[in-house]
Amino acid sequence: MTMRVSLHRCTDYEPVVVKETIGRMLAELGGLEPCVSGKHVLLKPNFLAPRSVKKAVTTHPAVIAAVAEAALEAGARGVSVADSPAVGKARRVARKIGLIELLEPLGVEV
DSSP: OOOOOOOOOOOOOOHHHHHHHHHHHHHHTTOSHHHHTTSEEEEOOOBOSSOOGGGTOBOOHHHHHHHHHHHHHTTOSEEEEOOOOSSSOHHHHHHHTTHHHHHGGGTOBO
16 A cells, blocks of 8 residues: 655744645645544644643644644534643643644634
8 A cells, every 4th residue: 555645844833834834735645625524533642741842842733733723624523632641631731832722713622
């Protein structure tokens, strides 16, 4: 089985830049619609521990938010974010990295 992969350089973690980059990647792969339309989607980032985003211990919140938004735009009926961190609780990690503020306007739960 051949797997398709899309790689793009993202110049920084500004939410607009990340969203545009992820959009190009998903478009190259045929979009998310066939996978998520009408379904509830679970995103499983790496939430190792509640540390500053600058320490790069977790998946960057701009990436998580951009993928969540892309799934909703592709027709997902809902999106949740979940992980089992090595230290602390997922919601605590999400709060520490500023993810809660990015996801609340989208209606995405952690």
